[in-house]
Amino acid sequence: MPDWRQTLHLEPPRGWLNDPNGLCYFGGLYHVFFQYCPTHANGSGPKHWGHYQSPDLLHWTFTGAPLHPDTPQDKSGAYSGCAVPCGDTVRLYYTGNVKHTGPYDYIRTGREANTILVETPDGIHISPKQVLLTSADYPADCSLHVRDPKVWREDGIWKMVLGARSLADAGRVLLYHSDDGLAWRLARVLEPQPAFGYMWECPDCFPLEGRTWLSISPQGLPHGETENQNIYQSGYFELPGGIESGTPGPFTEWDMGFDFYAPQTFEAPDGRRLLIGWMGMPDADYHNPTEALGWQHCLTVPREVTAGTHGLRQRPARELDALADGSPSIIRNGTAALPLPCRLQGVAEGDFSLTLAGGLHLERDTGSGLVSLRFTRDSLGGGRTIRRARVGNAPLRLDILVDRSSLEIYLNDGETVFSTRFYPDEPQVPLVAEGLPLTVQPLRPMEFCGMQKED
Numbered sequence: 001m002p003d004w005r006q007t008l009h010l011e012p013p014r015g016w017l018n019d020p021n022g023l024c025y026f027g028g029l030y031h032v033f034f035q036y037c038p039t040h041a042n043g044s045g046p047k048h049w050g051h052y053q054s055p056d057l058l059h060w061t062f063t064g065a066p067l068h069p070d071t072p073q074d075k076s077g078a079y080s081g082c083a084v085p086c087g088d089t090v091r092l093y094y095t096g097n098v099k100h101t102g103p104y105d106y107i108r109t110g111r112e113a114n115t116i117l118v119e120t121p122d123g124i125h126i127s128p129k130q131v132l133l134t135s136a137d138y139p140a141d142c143s144l145h146v147r148d149p150k151v152w153r154e155d156g157i158w159k160m161v162l163g164a165r166s167l168a169d170a171g172r173v174l175l176y177h178s179d180d181g182l183a184w185r186l187a188r189v190l191e192p193q194p195a196f197g198y199m200w201e202c203p204d205c206f207p208l209e210g211r212t213w214l215s216i217s218p219q220g221l222p223h224g225e226t227e228n229q230n231i232y233q234s235g236y237f238e239l240p241g242g243i244e245s246g247t248p249g250p251f252t253e254w255d256m257g258f259d260f261y262a263p264q265t266f267e268a269p270d271g272r273r274l275l276i277g278w279m280g281m282p283d284a285d286y287h288n289p290t291e292a293l294g295w296q297h298c299l300t301v302p303r304e305v306t307a308g309t310h311g312l313r314q315r316p317a318r319e320l321d322a323l324a325d326g327s328p329s330i331i332r333n334g335t336a337a338l339p340l341p342c343r344l345q346g347v348a349e350g351d352f353s354l355t356l357a358g359g360l361h362l363e364r365d366t367g368s369g370l371v372s373l374r375f376t377r378d379s380l381g382g383g384r385t386i387r388r389a390r391v392g393n394a395p396l397r398l399d400i401l402v403d404r405s406s407l408e409i410y411l412n413d414g415e416t417v418f419s420t421r422f423y424p425d426e427p428q429v430p431l432v433a434e435g436l437p438l439t440v441q442p443l444r445p446m447e448f449c450g451m452q453k454e455d
Contacts, residue, residue, distance in 0.1 A: 002423065002425055002427075003404060003427060004289070004405040004423055005404060006405060006406060007340070007446060008301055008323075008443070008445070009298040009301060010034070010060060010298060011295060011297070011298040012036060012038070012295050012297070013038075013295070013450075013451040014041070015039055015045075016296050017050065017278075017295075017296070017297040017298065018034070018035040018043065018261075018278050018297060019080045019202065019278050020032060020277065020278060021034055021082065021083075022082055022090075022094075023082075023264050023274070024090060025085075025266070025269050026123075027122065028055060029053045029123075030055070030056075031052075031083060031090070032051070033049045033050065033051050033067070034052075034299065035049065035278075036065055038050075041290070041292075041293075041294050041295055042296070046077055047069065047077035047078055047079060048065040048068050049092075050062070050064070051064065051123050051124065057302050057317055057319040057320075058323065059446065059449075062449070062450040062451055063124050064450075066124050066126050067092065067118065071096070072098070073096045073098065073129070074129070075096075075098055076097040076098050076099040079094060079095035079097045080095060080148040081093045081095060081148065082264065084181070086119075088121060089127075090121075090123070091118075091119050091151070092117070092118050092120060092126075093132075094115075094116055094118075094149065095113055095115060095116070095146075096113070096114035096131070097112075097147070098111065098113075098114070107143050107145060108143055109144070112134065112144070113135050113138075113145070113146045114131050114135070115160075115162070115184075116129050116130065116131050116132065117182070118130070132184060133176075133184060137184075138162075139186065139189060141166055142172075142174075143165045143167050145164060146162055146163070147164075148162065148163045149162050150202075150203055150205065151181065153181075158177065158179065158180065158181040159175065159176070159178075159187075159243070160175070160176040161173050161174065161176075161203040161205050161214075161243070162174040162176070162203065163199070163201045163202060164199075165199040169198040170191055170197075170198065171199050171218050171219070171220070172191035172200060173189075174189055187244070188244065190243075190248070196251070197218035197219050197220040197221045199218065199219040200219075201216070202217040202234070203216050204263070205239075206265050208273050208305065208307050208312070209306070209307040211307060212238070212239040213236050213239065214236060214237045214248060215234070215236040215264075216235070217234040218235070219232045219233075226256075226370065226390050227253065228253070229387050230260075230281055231281065231285075232261060232281065232282060232283070234253065234262065234263055234277065235251050235252050235253040236311075236312060237252075238311075252311045252312070254277065254417065255419050256373075256387055256389040256417065257373060257407075257419035257420045258284075258373075258381075258384045258387055259406075259419050259420050260279060260281070261278045261281050262277065263300075272317075273304070273305045274304060274305070276299050276300055277300045277303075278297065278299060279297065279299060279421065280421075286383030286384045286385075287383055288382055288421055290423075298406065301320060301401065301408065303315060303317060303414070304317050308413075311415070316399070316401060323443040324441050324443065326442050328441040330437055330439055330440070331433050331437065331438045332437045333433060335430065335433075336430075336431050337428040337431070338356070338428060338430075338431050339428060339442045340402060340404050340427060340428065341445060342402050342442050342443055343399070343400065343402070343443055344438050344440055344441075345441070346436045346439060347397050347436065348364055348395065348398065348436040351363075351364055352396075352433075352436045353435060354432070354433050354434075355431070355432040356422070356429050356431055357422065357429050357430060358377060359375055359376045359381070360373075360374075361376065362374075362400075364391070364396060364435075367393075369390050371388065371391050371411065372388045373387045374386040374387075380424065381420075381423075384420065387418060389418070397411065397412050398410075398411060402429065404427070405421055406419070406420065406421050406422065
């Protein structure tokens with residue numbers, strides 16, 4: 001059986017992982033909470049919050065599942081949320097999901113979505129739960145799909161955005177204000193006209209380089225050759241004028257690959273804006289063979305986000321540079337057996353193609369200005385087919401992280417990114433490169449502790 005356990009990416013020890021939650025730096029540690037179903041690798045069981053912590057983004061300890069759906073207000077799942085360091089504790093805000101039994105559509109009837117607060121001094125021990133908002137507190141023209149609080153403090157005011165679906169099936173963000181992070185009042189409903197999808201999940205509003213950005217995961221966008229190719233998307237708007245009154249600019253997707261959803265950003269202690277996304281896709285028509293082995297999905301590596309001329313750019317967090325292991329080698333229009341994990345870097349002046357494991361192709365056609373990521377072997381991609389992005393025909397810089405069952409592909413300093421899972425048969429992956437020289441840098445695996453911990 002191939003070893004598909006990742007060496008650079010956070011995975012569940014067993015069961016199902018999805019949205020990253022509660023990302024923060026506190027008490028000398030990075031904390032990464034995530035949606036976690038420890039009992040079912042297909043995600044069909046109740047959703048908890050799992051927790052990893054690290055002093056440096058390289059050495060990770062899994063501490064278990066500290067947050068459980070164990071009250072009437074979250075009995076159907078502890079859904080996504082965020083973390084806010086506050087004095088000597090961290091506040092965790094999340095959505096308590098309740099689904100009643102009966103002939104309901106769970107959009108307009110039969111559901112509760114409660115915004116709940118707990119506190120933790122260490123990411124492990126959790127305080128009693130406090131319900132802050134219920135479905136009755138949201139605007140009357142909202143459906144029962146309101147979730148995923150992201151909270152921050154700005155100019156002495158606590159602010160929160162929630163993703164929502166209106167009764168007219170339009171995606172929107174609800175902005176709330178608070179003096180203490182406990183009692184909340186509605187400040188704005190941000191809903192573009194015409195509607196942009198029917199539901200906005202996982203909102204995240206953040207400042208970067210003097211500008212305001214709003215990240216969302218919209219559902220219901222029309223699909224095109226190079227846009228909105230997945231069943232659901234994740235992307236961002238610039239908000240000139242800020243969240244209080246700004247009008248969203250053009251929507252830009254974070255990632256053009258098969259496996260990326262529900263990203264969340266947070267601030268590192270040195271001021272960098274870091275992003276982590278779920279390296280998966282809900283309701284996709286492709287699959288992951290690790291489900292049969294008892295676990296499924298992972299998170300992306302932490303990515304540094306910066307503002308560029310044409311929007312936001314992403315690159316692997318600089319901490320990962322320390323994983324370089326030994327001397328790099330160079331491939332010039334040839335073949336090689338890639339050690340896993342590794343990092344590939346190069347510059348393509350014109351057309352190029354890279355083929356991994358005999359069935360995953362990354363290609364650029366300067367005539368059309370398109371880069372494509374294409375699977376031609378079904379067992380390698382689990383049903384994944386093709387994704388495209390428009391990049392033009394100027395020289396193209398490549399930076400690719402190859403793990404045991406995933407790729408993160410960064411083009412032109414992260415102006416365009418593709419993330420995908422893939423499942424090679426062997427621990428060394430054959431590579432055929434044409435059209436550019438590639439530097440191959442072997443990487444040392446990250447260190448993971450506590451993966452056998454019982455929840």
